[in-house]
Amino acid sequence: MKDFEIFTDSCCDLPIAYIEEKKIKFARLTCSYNDKQYFDDLGQDLSPKRFFEDLRNGSVPLTSQPSADEFYNKFKSIIDEDKDILYICVSTGLSGTENSATVAKHMIIDEYPNSNISIVNVLTASLGQGLMVMKAIEMKENGSSFEEIINYIETKKQNMNSYMTVDDLRHLRRGGRLSSAAAVLGIMLHIKPILTINGEGRVMPIIKVKGRKTSIKKLVEIIVERIEDPENQVIAISHGDCIDEALALKEGILKELKVKDVIINFTGPAVGTHGGPGNLALFFMGKERQNHII
Structure with a gap:
């Protein structure tokens, strides 16, 4: 061979x-x-x-x-x-x-x-x-x-689940992931959207929450609801220079789930350009991706 x-x-x-x-x-x-x-x-x-x-x-x-x-x-x-x-x-x-x-x-x-x-x-x-x-x-x-x-x-x-939240909506606006009006309104209301990569491999917002702590809590809720066979899985967290929040996300997950391992690393420039500083993303194998709001 x-x-x-x-x-x-x-x-x-x-x-x-x-x-x-x-x-x-x-x-x-x-x-x-x-x-x-x-x-x-x-x-x-x-x-x-x-x-x-x-x-x-x-x-x-x-x-x-x-x-x-x-x-x-x-x-x-x-x-x-x-x-x-x-x-x-x-x-x-x-x-x-x-x-x-x-x-x-x-x-x-x-x-x-x-x-x-x-x-x-x-x-x-x-x-x-x-x-x-x-x-x-x-x-x-x-x-x-x-x-x-x-x-x-x-x-x-299609079982690779990808979820992200951001701290500054302006970077999503510049990258065409969010309209200018939605970005301005979101900033005023302290909205921290949860985004996913859908079955077509495109980024889409799925949930709007208020505040950073709430968005991290929502990521924990999502993985608990969607992960499959966690004990045999390596899951991953990427972050835009916000290691403390990445560790908080890890801690929140480990309180709810037993997983094989957790990898944490920086988001690179190619992806980080659109997420901006403070982007926080979670990746794991779970239920097949959905193209609609969860």
Whole structure:
């Protein structure tokens, strides 16, 4: 059986220590602001803490998907090792990253007709995508085949639940996730919406609550109601430089549930641009996603 590598992109928001330990190659999105361009490379080029501090000070970043050349070079380095590639990709409903990867894939196939590159759109982002990468790595280490891992992800990706709350609605407005009128009204009324990534891989608001503590409590209620087989699950929390609230969310969950482990990491620039400082997100496997209000 031909060897293969699990590949991803920087929207996965996995800790760089894990990426380096598992030797995972990934494509880098870019983030530009204040006349500078940075690679979103999981905190190496631009530290998340500095990024969110810059946003607090008024910087307005723009993010871009990786170029086809970025993908081509990364793909080629794997193909040259005579390995197939399984790319676990950020949702096409959130980024055009898959388009660049597809262009690069065809470039590689033209040059290496026997190469095998499979792109799997997991219809989520941040640590929801990251948990899928971790599961794929675990399966590979336990002897699962290329096809078995793809089948698992395609079968289970609608069970990856992703929920987020934000502290500053202006970033959602800039990213087109919220109308200007709704943002202004929400700020005046101290509304902290709960958002999800729906079955089409797009962000949608589902609940409006007042106050930060209430929004964190609501995230706990959601996971308690929707998680499946918690004792055998690693769940994940990402945050926009609000570690105390991430820890409070973890504590609230552990009071209600016994889980295998909890990963906490910064939200990276590609996702954090839209959530802003104080964004707080929760990812776990549970009931299939719903496109309506819960």
